[in-house]
Structures are given as structure tokens and as C-alpha cells.
Amino acid sequence: MEPFSFELLATDGSARAGVFHTPHGDIETPIFAPVGTQATVKSLTQAHLLELGASLVLSNTYHLYLRPGDDLVAEMGGLHQFMNWQRPMLTDSGGFQVFSLPEFRKIDEDGVTFKSHIDGSIHRFTPEKAVQIQENLGADIIMAFDECSSPYDRAYSQRAMQRTHAWLERCQAAKKRPDQALFGIVQGGIFPDLREESARFVASLGLPGHAIGGLSVGETKPEMHAMLEVVNAILPAEKPRYLMGVGAPEDLVNGVMRGVDIFDCVLPTRLARHQAAMIPGGGRINMMNARYAHDKGPIVDGCTCYTCQNFTRAYIRHLIMAREMLSGTLISIHNIHTLLTLVREMRKAILEHRFEAFAKSYLDGYKA
Amino acid sequence: MEPFSFELLATDGSARAGVFHTPHGDIETPIFAPVGTQATVKSLTQAHLLELGASLVLSNTYHLYLRPGDDLVAEMGGLHQFMNWQRPMLTDSGGFQVFSLPEFRKIDEDGVTFKSHIDGSIHRFTPEKAVQIQENLGADIIMAFDECSSPYDRAYSQRAMQRTHAWLERCQAAKKRPDQALFGIVQGGIFPDLREESARFVASLGLPGHAIGGLSVGETKPEMHAMLEVVNAILPAEKPRYLMGVGAPEDLVNGVMRGVDIFDCVLPTRLARHQAAMIPGGGRINMMNARYAHDKGPIVDGCTCYTCQNFTRAYIRHLIMAREMLSGTLISIHNIHTLLTLVREMRKAILEHRFEAFAKSYLDGYKA
Numbered sequence: 056m057e058p059f060s061f062e063l064l065a066t067d068g069s070a071r072a073g074v075f076h077t078p079h080g081d082i083e084t085p086i087f088a089p090v091g092t093q094a095t096v097k098s099l100t101q102a103h104l105l106e107l108g109a110s111l112v113l114s115n116t117y118h119l120y121l122r123p124g125d126d127l128v129a130e131m132g133g134l135h136q137f138m139n140w141q142r143p144m145l146t147d148s149g150g151f152q153v154f155s156l157p158e159f160r161k162i163d164e165d166g167v168t169f170k171s172h173i174d175g176s177i178h179r180f181t182p183e184k185a186v187q188i189q190e191n192l193g194a195d196i197i198m199a200f201d202e203c204s205s206p207y208d209r210a211y212s213q214r215a216m217q218r219t220h221a222w223l224e225r226c227q228a229a230k231k232r233p234d235q236a237l238f239g240i241v242q243g244g245i246f247p248d249l250r251e252e253s254a255r256f257v258a259s260l261g262l263p264g265h266a267i268g269g270l271s272v273g274e275t276k277p278e279m280h281a282m283l284e285v286v287n288a289i290l291p292a293e294k295p296r297y298l299m300g301v302g303a304p305e306d307l308v309n310g311v312m313r314g315v316d317i318f319d320c321v322l323p324t325r326l327a328r329h330q331a332a333m334i335p336g337g338g339r340i341n342m343m344n345a346r347y348a349h350d351k352g353p354i355v356d357g358c359t360c361y362t363c364q365n366f367t368r369a370y371i372r373h374l375i376m377a378r379e380m381l382s383g384t385l386i387s388i389h390n391i392h393t394l395l396t397l398v399r400e401m402r403k404a405i406l407e408h409r410f411e412a413f414a415k416s417y418l419d420g421y422k423a
Numbered sequence: 424m425e426p427f428s429f430e431l432l433a434t435d436g437s438a439r440a441g442v443f444h445t446p447h448g449d450i451e452t453p454i455f456a457p458v459g460t461q462a463t464v465k466s467l468t469q470a471h472l473l474e475l476g477a478s479l480v481l482s483n484t485y486h487l488y489l490r491p492g493d494d495l496v497a498e499m500g501g502l503h504q505f506m507n508w509q510r511p512m513l514t515d516s517g518g519f520q521v522f523s524l525p526e527f528r529k530i531d532e533d534g535v536t537f538k539s540h541i542d543g544s545i546h547r548f549t550p551e552k553a554v555q556i557q558e559n560l561g562a563d564i565i566m567a568f569d570e571c572s573s574p575y576d577r578a579y580s581q582r583a584m585q586r587t588h589a590w591l592e593r594c595q596a597a598k599k600r601p602d603q604a605l606f607g608i609v610q611g612g613i614f615p616d617l618r619e620e621s622a623r624f625v626a627s628l629g630l631p632g633h634a635i636g637g638l639s640v641g642e643t644k645p646e647m648h649a650m651l652e653v654v655n656a657i658l659p660a661e662k663p664r665y666l667m668g669v670g671a672p673e674d675l676v677n678g679v680m681r682g683v684d685i686f687d688c689v690l691p692t693r694l695a696r697h698q699a700a701m702i703p704g705g706g707r708i709n710m711m712n713a714r715y716a717h718d719k720g721p722i723v724d725g726c727t728c729y730t731c732q733n734f735t736r737a738y739i740r741h742l743i744m745a746r747e748m749l750s751g752t753l754i755s756i757h758n759i760h761t762l763l764t765l766v767r768e769m770r771k772a773i774l775e776h777r778f779e780a781f782a783k784s785y786l787d788g789y790k791a
Contacts, residue, residue, distance in 0.1 A: 095742060095747045100752060101733065123741040139738070349498060370499070370506060370507070373461075373490070374463060380748055380752075381467070384748075
């Protein structure tokens with residue numbers, strides 16, 4: 056059997072329910088992947104992630120390359136062993152981080168030279184290097200090295216897209232490990248013709264999965280939705296589609312409605328560190344608010360997460376005011392649970408062919 | 424049945440194995456109590472504490488009085504409900520914290536006026552107030568308001584001891600809740616005659632348990648041991664004995680050897696936040712040490728804690744270098760497990776009448 060295969064179990068409109076088989080187990084789609092930037096999903100133990108029912112976890116090539124180093128991770132048996140996450144993993148290519156660095160970076164056709172945010176040392180990523188690092192890290196899904204443009208700059212978006220395509224072919228050529236699936240990334244800013252061109256090119260390479268990059272980076276929601284429609288009309292139905300860096304609940308619903316299968320985002324854990332708890336149906340509440348000081352209820356009535364089953368809003372607010380780490384842990388558990396519950400509900404709705412009603416009801420009730 | 428009773432199951436030399444029955448369950452002694460200063464054992468969820476098999480957890484009156492306020496905790500159903508720890512709890516009296524404040528404090532025969540470390544506001548604790556706060560908090564074991572002296576200052580130690588005795592009588596008179604056990608505290612610095620006088624006085628009041636304060640505050644180990652011997656020769660055998668603020672492994676062994684039943688200390692969690700892991704048999708290792716960068720072993724070979732069963736030294740060092748919160752959580756789990764394992768081993772050794780050999784072997788092998 057192929058190490059990777061995507062089974063499409065049901066479609067409902069453009070929404071899809073499937074299973075992506077990987078060497079470390081199955082990913083039931085649609086899925087949301089929590090982000091473990093530095094080989095740890097911030098403030099959670101791996102036991103918490105298992106208890107939450109997480110399947111796919113993402114980690115960052117840029118960060119792990121710099122610290123502890125991909126050679127060290129390889130020596131420790133790869134990322135799954137190193138962080139003891141025995142379920143599927145995905146690494147990004149490092150491209151997004153490198154292009155987001157505030158300081159020195161030099162881009163040429165061959166790659167990018169950049170300065171470490173840790174010690175200012177100079178490093179260089181090329182498509183080949185990004186693949187080599189990710190082969191050292193050993194995630195199940197690895198990402199092509201790409202360039203994310205400013206979404207409204209047409210000339211730059213075109214140039215970045217062309218570079219992304221050239222780099223994708225080099226990544227595909229450089230890739231050696233059969234137990235890793237390389238996903239190509241569609242770029243093209245907010246320009247339908249560029250997105251179309253990019254999707255056609257990426258789809259032409261016979262890769263086991265496809266990603267949509269350069270969204271949720273400053274464009275409007277309607278623009279994001281339009282790009283998803285353009286791209287997903289072209290990307291083949293028999294391969295999983297991954298919308299990168301998107302994790303707001305309404306974006307998950309809108310993405311699934313337009314044929315996306317996989318999402319990742321730091322949002323649930325980052326919000327938790329800023330005292331914000333996600334509310335199913337959308338919206339968030341600031342747990343530091345004085346109105347919760349005497350509140351005996353859970354973050355969300357009826358929520359089945361560990362946090363809501365065991366702790367009151369008053370206790371969580373106390374932890375925040377007292378600057379206790381446990382607040383970040385408890386809110387992270389709740390937020391990830393909220394997103395994993397949402398993707399499970401969407402999956403069920405698709406399998407039962409009632410996704411349209413589910414999405415409408417969800418988005419109508421959305422309290423952003 | 425009385426809400427509190429102490430069953431002495433076995434003695435071996437001066438070492439004792441027993442059970443202290445409380446309204447929230449049994450405490451098998453000897454026991455070590457992790458400290459949840461602000462109603463949370465730092466970096467751990469309550470599920471972690473249950474998994475570690477913790478029974479007694481301590482929390483701090485001074486901190487909870489200031490934030491979130493004992494009235495709020497009472498309104499939330501008391502500390503057990505507030506932090507959702509349904510096993511036995513103990514609160515200190517706030518005395519130690521108030522007397523440790525670097526800034527303004529004024530002591531008189533009636534009580535102490537002090538400045539909040541949070542906002543500089545002025546507050547006053549008296550014995551009656553300390554009891555009232557602890558009745559609001561609702562722990563199973565509450566502590567008398569005492570004054571901890573400088574151990575080598577005889578005049579001050581005597582004055583503080585006398586004040587501690589007067590305050591203990593006032594605490595006993597003020598106490599109303601039958602579901603809380605008030606423990607009196609023996610003081611007297613490093614002076615055997617003062618310790619003897621203090622132990623006799625405290626023992627004369629018919630309290631359900633007795634504590635030994637003012638140790639591990641700067642005196643030598645032989646001085647600490649001498650004081651324990653003087654005091655425990657006087658404190659009645661049929662009541663539990665609690666050595667406050669002591670948590671180094673060799674101190675637990677030396678304490679149990681001299682008749683102590685209960686210990687508490689911030690040491691395991693504080694060490695964890697400073698990257699230090701405890702080693703059974705004594706000693707600690709600095710997990711940040713570069714020698715662990717490539718180390719595939721657990722913190723301690725054969726350790727059965729979650730951390731050692733799942734993660735390598737290399738991974739924990741990486742978390743520390745990357746300033747990830749998970750390092751504090753994982754080392755805290757290991758350190759508390761180490762101390763709870765030690766007290767369980769001592770209990771078993773006492774029940775099997777081989778404590779002397781256990782203690783000798785432990786202390787001989789001690790790598791401080």
C-alpha cells in the first residue's frame with residue numbers, strides 16, 4: 056500500500072469528509088492542526104493533546120532548524136520521537152517565517168539569506184535545504200519552500216508565485232524519503248488569474264496533497280473566499296487541500312464550505328496566552344474581565360473540555376490576575392477543544408449531507 | 424465519628440506510619456504536600472496532581488487573602504471548590520509570608536500591620552483575622568498565626584515564641600468551624616530550652632495536630648535535627664506532626680527518622696522553574712546543561728513519572744533553551760513524583776520495620 060492516500064468519504068456541496076492515511080495514522084478530515092512551533096504546543100503536555108483527540112500536529116522548520124537544530128532532531132530519531140507525538144505531523148518549509156522576519160533578508164532566485172532572530176547569525180534557505188531540513192525532522196507531511204507576497208501587490212505576487220513554482224519543482228526533485236508526503240503551495244495574492252495559474256501548475260505535478268498559502272495575511276474575508284473558490288475548482292478532488300495558517304472558527308466553516316480539508320493556526324494557543332477564550336458559534340471572551348470575578352459557570356455552558364468540566368470562570372480569572380501559568384494551559388485546552396469539536400461537527404454534518412444547513416446556522420449565529 | 428483522627432499504624436524507632444482522617448479523605452503519613460501558593464500548584468493541572476497521587480495540598484493565606492480575596496473564595500464554595508481539589512487541603516496562617524515581606528511591617532502584641540506586595544495597600548493580620556480568613560478559605564487543616572524569629576537571636580526567639588503562644592490561644596478561642604483542624608506551631612529558634620518550653624505549651628492545648636515552625640530558615644542541619652529531637656520527644660505521639668516548609672529529600676528522611684509525619688515545600692516546583700530536576704537518592708541536576716543536549720535517556724533511568732516515561736533529557740533541555748513553559752510542567756511532575764515516591768517508600772519501610780536500614784542507605788548514598 057502507498058504510504059499516503061486520501062479517501063474521500065462524502066461530499067456535500069463543495070464540502071468534503073475524508074481520511075488521509077499517513078505512516079503515523081489516519082487524519083480524519085476536515086481537521087484542524089494545533090501548532091507546536093518549537094516541538095511543543097505551548098503550555099500543553101502531549102497527554103493533553105491525546106486527550107483532546109488531536110490527530111495532526113504542526114511544527115516549524117525555521118524554529119527547529121535554529122534550535123535545537125534539525126541534525127539533533129534527526130539524531131534523536133526525528134520529530135515524532137523527539138517530542139513524543141506518535142500521531143501524524145506536518146512541518147512547514149520555513150518560508151513563511153523567513154519572509155516574516157523584521158530584519159535583514161535577501162531573496163534571490165536560488166533562495167533566501169536571513170538573520171536568526173535568536174542570535175543574529177546569518178543563514179540561507181534554498182528549496183533543497185528546506186527539504187533536507189524537513190527530511191531530518193521527519194514529519195509525515197512536508198511543505199515546499201515558497202514565497203508569500205503582499206496580497207495586494209500584483210507585480211510582487213506574480214514574481215513570488217513564479218519563484219514558488221520554480222522552487223516547488225526543485226523541492227520535488229530534491230525530496231528523497233518515501234515516507235513523507237510533499238505538499239505544493241498555491242500562491243498568487245488576491246488575483247484570480249494568478250491563483251488560477253498557480254493552482255494549475257501545482258496540480259500538474261502529481262503531488263499527494265496541495266496547500267493554499269498567502270491567505271489570512273491582510274486581505275478581506277470575501278477576497279479570501281473568492282481565492283478559495285478559484286483555487287479549489289482546479290485542485291484535484293482526490294487529493295487533500297490544506298489552507299495554511301487559518302484557525303478562526305468562521306474561517307474554518309467558510310473554508311470547508313469551499314472544499315478545504317486541513318487547517319492549522321497558532322490562534323487557539325496564542326489567544327489563550329492573551330486571556331481570550333473561544334466561544335463555539337464564534338466570538339471570544341476576555342477571561343480577565345472583572346465581570347467574571349464571581350462567575351461560578353464554566354467558560355462555556357455544556358462544553359465537555361477538561362477546563363469547562365472542572366473549573367469556573369472565576370478561578371480562571373483569578374489565575375490570570377495572579378499571573379499563574381495554569382491559565383494559559385486551561386484556556387488552550389478549551390480553545391483547541393472548541394476548534395476540534397467544530398471540525399468534528401462539520402465532518403459529521405458532511406457525512407450526513409446536512410453541511411449547508413450546519414454552515415448557515417453557524418455563520419448566521421456568528422458573534423465575531 | 425470525629426471529623427479528624429490520627430491512626431498510628433506502625434512505629435520504627437522514632438519513625439511513624441499512620442493515617443490522618445480528614446473530611447476530604449485520608450492522608451497516609453509520612454506525606455509530602457505540594458504547595459499551591461495561589462490556589463494552583465505552579466504549572467500543573469489538578470489532573471496532574473491526581474495522577475501523581477498527591478493527597479494533601481497546601482495553599483497560602485497571605486496570597487489568597489490579597490488575591491482573589493478570602494470572601495470571594497468563600498462565595499465560590501471554599502478553596503476545595505474554587506480550585507477543584509477535592510482531597511485534603513491545608514492553609515498556612517499567613518504569618519510566615521507577612522514576616523518575610525521585605526518592606527514595611529509593624530508587629531505588636533495584638534498582630535501585624537503590613538504592606539501588600541501587590542499594590543502597597545496596608546493590611547493587618549491578628550490571630551482572630553488569620554482564623555477568620557482560613558475559615559473563609561475552608562481548608563481541612565488550618566494553622567495558628569505565629570511569629571518566626573531569626574533562629575540565632577535568643578532574645579527575639581523567646582519573644583516571638585511567647586507571642587506565638589499567646590496568639591495560639593487566641594486562634595483556638597476564635598476558631599468556629601468543626602470541620603477544620605487547627606494545628607499549633609512550636610517556635611524557639613535553635614535553643615533547646617525554648618523549643619522544649621514551646622512544645623510543652625503547644626502540646627498542652629489538646630489540638631488535633633502540631634507543627635514545627637522556624638526551621639530550615641538559616642540554621643545548620645545538625646541544629647535542625649537537634650530541635651526536631653527535642654520537640655518530638657514532647658509532642659504527643661497520638662497527634663500528627665508537621666514540619667513546615669521543608670522539602671529537600673534528605674530533610675524528609677531526617678525528619679521522618681525523628682518522628683515527623685507531614686512536610687510541605689515549594690522546592691520541587693521552584694526548582695523546576697529553575698531547570699533543576701531532583702534525583703532519587705538526593706541531589707539535583709541542571710537540565711539546561713549542554714551535556715544533555717544529545718541525551719536520549721530520561722531524567723532518571725527507571726523513574727515511573729509521566730515525564731521520564733515519555734521524554735528525553737535532550738527534549739527537556741530543548742524546551743528550556745527555547746523558553747517553553749512545558750519544561751516547568753515536565754520537571755515539576757518529575758520532582759513532585761520524586762518526593763511522593765520517597766515518602767511512600769519511607770511509609771512502606773516503616774510498616775515493614777526496616778526504616779533504619781532504608782534511611783541509612785538513603786543518607787549514605789546522598790549526593791547533595
